[in-house]
Amino acid sequence: MMTEPMADTIISLKDVRRDFGPVAAVDGVSFDIARGEFFSMLGPSGCGKTTLLRMLAGLDQPTAGSILLDGQPMAGVPANLRPTNMVFQSYAIFPHLNVVENVSYGLKRLKLARAEEKARVDQALALVKLEGYEQRGAHQLSGGQRQRVALARALVCRPKVLLLDEPLGALDKKLREEMQVELRSLQRSVGITFVFVTHDQEEALTLSDRIAVMARGKVLQIDTATGLYERPYCREVAEFIGTMNLFAGRVTKIGHEISVDAGSIGTLRAPASEARISVGDAVHVAVRPEKLSVLTGKARTGTNVVTGKLVASTYLGDRSRYLVQVPGVPAPVSVSLQHDGQHAAGVALPGSKINLAWPASAGIVLTA
Amino acid sequence: MRKIFTPLTLYAILFTVFLYGPVLLMPLFSFNDNTFAVFPLKGFTLKHYASMAANGSMLGALWNSLVVATIVAVIATAVGLPTAIALTRYRLRGGGAIAAALMLPLVVPSIIFAVALLVILVRILNVELSLLTVGASHVFICLPFAIMVLMSRLEGFDKSLEEASRDLGEDGWGTFRRVTLPLAWPAVISSLLMCFIISFDEFVMAFFLSGTDPTLPVFLFGQLRFPNKLPGVLALGSLILLVSTILVVAAELLRRRGVQEKPA
Numbered sequence: 001m002m003t004e005p006m007a008d009t010i011i012s013l014k015d016v017r018r019d020f021g022p023v024a025a026v027d028g029v030s031f032d033i034a035r036g037e038f039f040s041m042l043g044p045s046g047c048g049k050t051t052l053l054r055m056l057a058g059l060d061q062p063t064a065g066s067i068l069l070d071g072q073p074m075a076g077v078p079a080n081l082r083p084t085n086m087v088f089q090s091y092a093i094f095p096h097l098n099v100v101e102n103v104s105y106g107l108k109r110l111k112l113a114r115a116e117e118k119a120r121v122d123q124a125l126a127l128v129k130l131e132g133y134e135q136r137g138a139h140q141l142s143g144g145q146r147q148r149v150a151l152a153r154a155l156v157c158r159p160k161v162l163l164l165d166e167p168l169g170a171l172d173k174k175l176r177e178e179m180q181v182e183l184r185s186l187q188r189s190v191g192i193t194f195v196f197v198t199h200d201q202e203e204a205l206t207l208s209d210r211i212a213v214m215a216r217g218k219v220l221q222i223d224t225a226t227g228l229y230e231r232p233y234c235r236e237v238a239e240f241i242g243t244m245n246l247f248a249g250r251v252t253k254i255g256h257e258i259s260v261d262a263g264s265i266g267t268l269r270a271p272a273s274e275a276r277i278s279v280g281d282a283v284h285v286a287v288r289p290e291k292l293s294v295l296t297g298k299a300r301t302g303t304n305v306v307t308g309k310l311v312a313s314t315y316l317g318d319r320s321r322y323l324v325q326v327p328g329v330p331a332p333v334s335v336s337l338q339h340d341g342q343h344a345a346g347v348a349l350p351g352s353k354i355n356l357a358w359p360a361s362a363g364i365v366l367t368a
Numbered sequence: 369m370r371k372i373f374t375p376l377t378l379y380a381i382l383f384t385v386f387l388y389g390p391v392l393l394m395p396l397f398s399f400n401d402n403t404f405a406v407f408p409l410k411g412f413t414l415k416h417y418a419s420m421a422a423n424g425s426m427l428g429a430l431w432n433s434l435v436v437a438t439i440v441a442v443i444a445t446a447v448g449l450p451t452a453i454a455l456t457r458y459r460l461r462g463g464g465a466i467a468a469a470l471m472l473p474l475v476v477p478s479i480i481f482a483v484a485l486l487v488i489l490v491r492i493l494n495v496e497l498s499l500l501t502v503g504a505s506h507v508f509i510c511l512p513f514a515i516m517v518l519m520s521r522l523e524g525f526d527k528s529l530e531e532a533s534r535d536l537g538e539d540g541w542g543t544f545r546r547v548t549l550p551l552a553w554p555a556v557i558s559s560l561l562m563c564f565i566i567s568f569d570e571f572v573m574a575f576f577l578s579g580t581d582p583t584l585p586v587f588l589f590g591q592l593r594f595p596n597k598l599p600g601v602l603a604l605g606s607l608i609l610l611v612s613t614i615l616v617v618a619a620e621l622l623r624r625r626g627v628q629e630k631p632a
Contacts, residue, residue, distance in 0.1 A: 059531050079534040080542075092532035095525075096550045105546075106536035157536060 016065035043214035085154035114350035124156040265329035270363035289336035290360035295355035395606040416599035429587035441563035448514030484574040497579035521555030561619035
């Protein structure tokens with residue numbers, strides 16, 4: 001699950017571990033982040049993503065393992081001496097200071113000439129579109145504005161890496177979507193490496209160059225959004241990113257395709273996998289809802305077919321969503337049918353028998 | 369419909385009268401033209417205030433108390449602030465035990481501490497009793513109050529504010545100076561006021577530990593043997609009552625302002 005070494009690495013984690021008493025919040029994590037990358041750590045709460053971020057910031061220390069930041073080992077380097085800045089989940093806007101004083105907080109220590117300090121603050125405020133709010137007090141700001149102040153305050157220090165701890169979590173849906181777009185274009189314009197922590201998979205997929213999916217202190221997979229969606233390594237990633245239909249079975253034959261005996265459903269075929277699989281292994285054949293189609297005629301060769309009963313259909317405008325109960329499969333199979341403009345919606349009635357098909361190449365064999 | 373007068377209202381009124389009535393008699397008699405504090409009232413006069421102003425030893429004791437209370441308030445708050453920060457910000461080993469030990473003066477009768485300190489100071493350390501020994505004992509009993517007031521404020525604000533300051537390049541001292549202290553400021557003021565009041569009217573410790581220079585409560589206690597000095601005492605008492613009320617109200621207003629700022 002290691003990624004190959006990158007040409008221009010800014011952050012390098014090696015076997016990083018953080019124990020809180022008997023619990024390992026971060027359990028032996030190793031990966032590299034490239035300079036200029038928008039990198040996300042995605043996972044449910046308690047998966048260790050925030051602890052990892054705090055260790056990058058220097059607000060927490062690893063129990064074991066090493067962190068290299070731009071080639072420098074970070075062991076023993078306190079937060080105030082690291083080339084990182086953080087946008088906190090609560091934004092941590094200083095309540096006794098106004099917008100300008102908040103943004104210039106990290107510059108005071110540099111003892112810049114007054115004109116230069118002002119220029120840098122103005123530039124940062126312009127970047128986050130907060131011109132004209134200079135003298136506002138911290139309590140006179142809305143959630144979105146506080147988030148912008150937190151961003152400007154961190155960026156004005158020109159960090160090598162900007163750390164963001166669920167910065168959009170406190171905003172309402174519309175504002176969150178707006179800020180996602182802005183955050184992405186901001187990252188492109190400043191060219192700083194962003195390390196972004198979130199539990200919202202859609203947010204991670206929208207924003208990131210690469211995403212590390214985490215659970216129980218471990219990294220399950222690091223990949224691009226497409227990679228995670230199309231080629232998940234394990235069942236947990238497959239189910240965390242989008243919806244995935246799973247058919248349990250045992251491997252019966254391995255060739256250029258893998259054959260899986262899925263009990264009452266019959267034999268399913270899937271492309272050969274990179275994972276080590278041998279005949280007799282218990283596996284899942286996984287297939288995304290949009291890869292399935294409703295079969296009306298005869299199945300073509302190289303196609304998997306399952307039969308079930310339609311339990312629910314939902315019309316969603318551009319597509320319809322079917323839930324099909326297949327005997328021998330615990331959860332109803334989810335099908336997403338794109339409307340091509342000619343097909344009328346709601347062809348099938350709930351309760352009717354329905355055949356679902358997908359090409360063998362669209363499936364994935366998951367071992368865990 | 370809201371009932372204005374219920375048995376509970378009556379109870380509350382009686383309770384308040386019982387609590388504060390005697391206190392209010394003091395200013396009343398201080399303006400009464402009679403050496404004895406008895407009804408019926410005879411007439412309005414300011415002569416007790418004049419005699420108070422002429423009483424040099426009483427004013428000396430007042431001055432002693434003011435000096436001791438001011439210094440005690442500053443020391444107790446200055447010691448209490450780092451203690452409160454340590455107890456709220458760090459996972460101290462045995463932090464609970466330390467906090468409990470620091471709060472002991474709240475529950476142990478001060479006469480026990482007074483006797484113990486007297487024995488230690490006089491018998492073991494051979495220190496001469498003075499305003500210094502009174503002040504030291506007052507710092508001791510004021511500390512729990514200072515720590516409580518400061519801790520409640522420090523617990524009230526988001527710890528990520530201090531982390532943000534560290535993250536933005538400030539070291540520990542810079543963070544204390546630029547974030548922690550300004551945010552804790554209302555509590556620092558109310559701690560100062562509270563410690564001042566506690567030290568100012570503390571009697572037991574002062575009685576045991578003062579030397580030839582009495583604080584005001586100790587001096588007043590001595591005056592009670594002379595009935596003709598009573599009106600002067602009443603006059604001074606009324607003034608002190610006025611000043612303490614102002615200080616306590618101010619401290620409470622500051623504390624409330626601090627609490628209201630919190631959710632922002």
